[in-house]
Amino acid sequence: MIRRLALALLFAGAANTAQAQNLLIRGGPIYTGVEAAPTAEVVQVRDGRIYYVGSFAEAPTGDGLTLIDLKGAALFPGFTDGHAHLDGIGWRELTLNLEGSTSVADAMAKLTAWAQAHPDGPIVGRGWIETRWPEARFLTAADLDAAAPGRVVLLGRADGHAVVASTAALTAAGITASTQAPAGGEILKGRDGQPTGLLVDAAEQLVAQLMPQADPAALREAYRAGFRVEAQYGWTGIHFMSAPWRDIPLLEEMAQAGEAPLRLYNSVTPDGAAELIAGGPRSVADERVVTRAIKYYADGALGSRGAALFEPYADRPDTTGLMQITEAEIVPLYEAALKGGIQIATHAIGDRGNASVADWYARALAAVPEPERPDGADVRWRIEHAQILRPADYQDFVDLPIIASMQPSHAIGDLHFAPARLGDARLDGAYAWHSLVDRGVIVVGGSDAPVERGSPLIEFYAAVTRRDLEGFQGPDWRPNEAVDRMTALRMFTLWPAHASFQEDDLGTIEVGKRADLTAFDVDLMTAPFADIPKGKATLTVVDGVVVHQAD
Structure with missing residues (x-):
C-alpha cells in the first residue's frame, strides 16, 4: 500500500x-x-x-x-545522542586531546609536544584516564611541571569530574595547603599536606577562571567543530546536557543563520533555571534548537570516586563519594520547574545518588498537583546515567515514572575498574539496561561525549554485547544486561524522541x-x-x- x-x-x-x-x-x-x-x-x-x-x-x-x-x-x-556535551566535543577538537594515552609517560609526552607547538597561553586538555595505565595512579602537578615547565596547565580526566592542575595553575588560582574544598568537591593532598594538583568535582571550579573558553570567536568555532564531528558520526540530533545558559543565544543565532546542521535539545545549567522557568520552553528555526530542560547534579563520577554510594568504596573504605546538592536545596527548584512546564534531568551515578534523586522527584511531584503543572502528569523527568542502582530501586523508575538516560559505552569502559570500586554484590544493579527495559522503563541511549568517543556504532555495540572493543567482558560482568538489537535501535531513535517530547515528529x-x-x-x-x-x-x-x- x-x-x-x-x-x-x-x-x-x-x-x-x-x-x-x-x-x-x-x-x-x-x-x-x-x-x-x-x-x-x-x-x-x-x-x-x-x-x-x-x-x-x-x-x-x-x-x-x-x-x-x-x-x-x-x-x-x-540516530540521536541522548546525552552529550556539544561544547566539550568541539573543544576536544581544538585543545590537547589525551584520549587513548597508554600511560603517564605517554600522556606527558603529548603534553610536551603540545607545549612546544603552542608556546603561549594556558594549556587546556582532556581525556586521560588512569585505570588501565601501568602506573595505576592519577596525574599530578609534578607530572605536568616536568612536561611543561612553568606553564599553566589544566588537564581534565575523561569523565569530566576531575582536573589536574600544574603548579603554575594552582598558584594562579590561589590554591594552597590551607585551601578548603567547596561543598561537593575534594582537593587531593599528599602526605606532606600539599595539593597534588588533582581537583575533584566541585573543586574544579577553583580553576575555572583560567580556562580560555570565554573568547566568543573561539566558542563559536568550538560549536562548529562539534556539529561537524557529530554529523560525520551519523548523529542527527543531540540532547545537549549542561548546555551553558550563556550559550543558548549563540546556539539559537547559529540555528537561525543555518550554522546548526543537527537538531539540539538543550538541558541547561542551573544558572539559567529561574529565567527558563519564567519564560517557559523556547525554540527557534522550526525547532532546530529547543530549550526545555534543566540539568542538575546529585553526585560525582565512579572513576574519581565521587559517585555517592550507600556503603564505602570497596577499594577506598574511607569514602562513600560526594553528593553535590541537598534535598533542601533541590526540591524547591524541582517544584518551580513543575509549575513552569520545564523538564528536569538530574545526574546520578551512585546508588545513593540515584535513590536520593528518586525520593526528591517523588516529593516534588507530590507537592505540585497535576492541575498546577502545564504538562500535567506527562513531565518526563530523567535521571542521567542511572549507573549504579539497588535492584530494589528499579521500581522507582516505573512508579514515578523516571526516564533512565544511560550511556552503554560507560559499561564497557568501566568494566575494567568498576568491580574494584564496587565489589561484586553491587554489580547486580550496575548499568542495568535490560532489567529496566523489561519493566517498561524508557531507556535513552547516549554517549556522554567527550567523556567517551561519541560514536553511535560504539554505543550500539556496547548495548548489545556488553564487551569492550577488544571483545573482553571480564568475570561475571552481568551479561544478561545486554539488550537485543531492536531495543538498542529504540534507545537511539524512538526513545530519545520521546524523552524530548518529539515522538510525533522523530x-x-x-x-x-x-x-x-x-x-x-x-x-x-x-x-x-x-x-x-x-x-x-x-x-x-x-x-x-x-x-x-x-x-
Whole structure:
C-alpha cells in the first residue's frame, strides 16, 4: 500500500523548506523502527518530511527527486545522542586531546609536544584516564611541571569530574595547603599536606577562571567543530546536557543563520533555571534548537570516586563519594520547574545518588498537583546515567515514572575498574539496561561525549554485547544486561524522541515525520557484533538536508 498523506497536512510546518531536498533513497536495507512495517525498499522525502515508505514497485513517481543510492549501506531513523556535551566535543577538537594515552609517560609526552607547538597561553586538555595505565595512579602537578615547565596547565580526566592542575595553575588560582574544598568537591593532598594538583568535582571550579573558553570567536568555532564531528558520526540530533545558559543565544543565532546542521535539545545549567522557568520552553528555526530542560547534579563520577554510594568504596573504605546538592536545596527548584512546564534531568551515578534523586522527584511531584503543572502528569523527568542502582530501586523508575538516560559505552569502559570500586554484590544493579527495559522503563541511549568517543556504532555495540572493543567482558560482568538489537535501535531513535517530547515528529521512518535519517556501512541488525564498531556513517540527513555523505 502506498502510504501518503494529503499534501496540505504532510507539509504543514515542514522544517527548513528553503534548504530541504526532495530525495529518493534506495539501494540498501531500510529499517523503519515501526513494528507493523519494520523494513522497506525505498524512502521518498519531500520538503523536509517523509513522503513515502515502502516497496519500490508501489512508490509514487514524480520529478525533482534526487536519487541517493545507499550502495548497500543500511538506513535507519536518525540516530540521536541522548546525552552529550556539544561544547566539550568541539573543544576536544581544538585543545590537547589525551584520549587513548597508554600511560603517564605517554600522556606527558603529548603534553610536551603540545607545549612546544603552542608556546603561549594556558594549556587546556582532556581525556586521560588512569585505570588501565601501568602506573595505576592519577596525574599530578609534578607530572605536568616536568612536561611543561612553568606553564599553566589544566588537564581534565575523561569523565569530566576531575582536573589536574600544574603548579603554575594552582598558584594562579590561589590554591594552597590551607585551601578548603567547596561543598561537593575534594582537593587531593599528599602526605606532606600539599595539593597534588588533582581537583575533584566541585573543586574544579577553583580553576575555572583560567580556562580560555570565554573568547566568543573561539566558542563559536568550538560549536562548529562539534556539529561537524557529530554529523560525520551519523548523529542527527543531540540532547545537549549542561548546555551553558550563556550559550543558548549563540546556539539559537547559529540555528537561525543555518550554522546548526543537527537538531539540539538543550538541558541547561542551573544558572539559567529561574529565567527558563519564567519564560517557559523556547525554540527557534522550526525547532532546530529547543530549550526545555534543566540539568542538575546529585553526585560525582565512579572513576574519581565521587559517585555517592550507600556503603564505602570497596577499594577506598574511607569514602562513600560526594553528593553535590541537598534535598533542601533541590526540591524547591524541582517544584518551580513543575509549575513552569520545564523538564528536569538530574545526574546520578551512585546508588545513593540515584535513590536520593528518586525520593526528591517523588516529593516534588507530590507537592505540585497535576492541575498546577502545564504538562500535567506527562513531565518526563530523567535521571542521567542511572549507573549504579539497588535492584530494589528499579521500581522507582516505573512508579514515578523516571526516564533512565544511560550511556552503554560507560559499561564497557568501566568494566575494567568498576568491580574494584564496587565489589561484586553491587554489580547486580550496575548499568542495568535490560532489567529496566523489561519493566517498561524508557531507556535513552547516549554517549556522554567527550567523556567517551561519541560514536553511535560504539554505543550500539556496547548495548548489545556488553564487551569492550577488544571483545573482553571480564568475570561475571552481568551479561544478561545486554539488550537485543531492536531495543538498542529504540534507545537511539524512538526513545530519545520521546524523552524530548518529539515522538510525533522523530524516532521512526514514517510518512509525515521529519526526514531525519542515518545510514551506516554496517547493517546493525544482522552484522556480526565485532564488525559493528568498525563501520562508519555514510549518510546523515536532517530535515531532508544531507549534512554528511561519505565519498
